[in-house]
Amino acid sequence: MIALSGTPTLATARLTLRAPQAGDWPHWRGFAMSNRARYSTGVCDEAKAWRAFCHVAGMWAMRGYGSFVFHATGSDTPLGMCGPWHPIDWPEREIGWTVWTDGAEGKGYAFEAANAARAYAFDVLGWDTAVSYIDPANARSVTLARRLGAVEDPDAAYPAHNDPTRVFRHPKGAAA
Amino acid sequence: MTPVLTPLLTTARLVLRGPEAGDWPAYLAYRRSPRSTLGTNPATGEIWMNFAAFLGHWQLRGFGRFIIVDRVSGGAIGHVGPFFPEGWQEPELTWTLWDGAREGQGIAFEAAAAARDHAFRDLGWKTAVSYIDPANTRSQALARRLGAVHERTDPGHAKPFQIWRHPLPERIA
Numbered sequence: 001m002i003a004l005s006g007t008p009t010l011a012t013a014r015l016t017l018r019a020p021q022a023g024d025w026p027h028w029r030g031f032a033m034s035n036r037a038r039y040s041t042g043v044c045d046e047a048k049a050w051r052a053f054c055h056v057a058g059m060w061a062m063r064g065y066g067s068f069v070f071h072a073t074g075s076d077t078p079l080g081m082c083g084p085w086h087p088i089d090w091p092e093r094e095i096g097w098t099v100w101t102d103g104a105e106g107k108g109y110a111f112e113a114a115n116a117a118r119a120y121a122f123d124v125l126g127w128d129t130a131v132s133y134i135d136p137a138n139a140r141s142v143t144l145a146r147r148l149g150a151v152e153d154p155d156a157a158y159p160a161h162n163d164p165t166r167v168f169r170h171p172k173g174a175a176a
Numbered sequence: 177m178t179p180v181l182t183p184l185l186t187t188a189r190l191v192l193r194g195p196e197a198g199d200w201p202a203y204l205a206y207r208r209s210p211r212s213t214l215g216t217n218p219a220t221g222e223i224w225m226n227f228a229a230f231l232g233h234w235q236l237r238g239f240g241r242f243i244i245v246d247r248v249s250g251g252a253i254g255h256v257g258p259f260f261p262e263g264w265q266e267p268e269l270t271w272t273l274w275d276g277a278r279e280g281q282g283i284a285f286e287a288a289a290a291a292r293d294h295a296f297r298d299l300g301w302k303t304a305v306s307y308i309d310p311a312n313t314r315s316q317a318l319a320r321r322l323g324a325v326h327e328r329t330d331p332g333h334a335k336p337f338q339i340w341r342h343p344l345p346e347r348i349a
Binding site: 004020022025029046047049050051052053054055056057058059060061062063087088089159161 | 196197200219220221224225226227228229230231232233235236237238261262263
């Protein structure tokens with residue numbers, strides 16, 4: 001049996017952020033195979049959804065950091081994922097976010113979680129800067145990036161296979 | 177942050193251990209070589225995702241495929257063992273050598289036999305299969321040498337694959 005040891009847990013007013021776990025799979029599967037995934041992984045079949053979730057989990061072992069799954073404190077039901085994301089073909093390190101169900105949207109959860117995960121990347125991981133890569137059609141995500149204090153960086157590179165992409169840069173010390 | 181508690185298997189010539197971030201360059205070289213059958217000229221990002229998922233499988237399933245390490249050189253030379261992604265009909269025993277120069281020495285047999293013992297003994301598997309490309313005659317020969325039998329050929333989604341079933345532990349010589 002393998003487990004990740006020493007992964008951080010972050011707490012916000014309403015949420016707990018932690019490394020992904022096997023029990024998150026059904027919730028991730030529901031998200032990744034739904035239209036909600038159209039701006040991130042793309043709508044997946046089950047095989048791709050599984051590979052993508054293994055990628056999320058494996059990122060922690062590869063990089064020593066990764067994206068956090070977040071849930072309401074006191075509940076085990078994951079609501080979404082956010083935080084550091086850096087596949088090898090990303091031009092630079094990203095702060096990403098996904099909300100997994102319609103019901104979890106519009107409550108400020110992604111804002112609250114991403115704000116905490118970004119602070120972790122800057123304060124604990126020591127990142128100097130971070131970007132968020134956003135599909136131009138994803139108006140909700142653009143709004144969230146701006147609410148987080150990120151500003152569009154039209155000159156920044158983005159993953160070549162994600163064309164077109166808008167890049168929002170999080171200034172170090174950005175506080176929402 | 178460290179992944180812990182992966183089992184370590186040893187054979188006469190090999191150590192089988194869990195995958196580590198440091199295996200990435202060797203895995204990348206293998207995937208870019210003609211030995212990889214997972215698509216020609218794959219993007220580096222695609223290979224990265226597969227390798228990270230290799231590690232992630234351990235975290236999500238509690239078991240996974242081992243890196244085959246040559247006990248003399250210390251080098252990573254392949255991967256082997258239990259593989260059960262979502263959507264697989266049943267848990268599989270797999271084997272892959274990364275470098276053709278290491279073929280023909282019984283390494284895959286030695287590694288696969290140890291990994292199969294682990295699956296039956298430590299993971300409690302009641303049966304095990306290997307899914308093999310109908311064109312991969314070397315792998316079929318290895319399955320046969322391991323005592324597996326060709327049960328049937330599945331038409332598959334994209335292309336057909338053979339299902340080889342391994343003997344139960346008490347039947348393994």
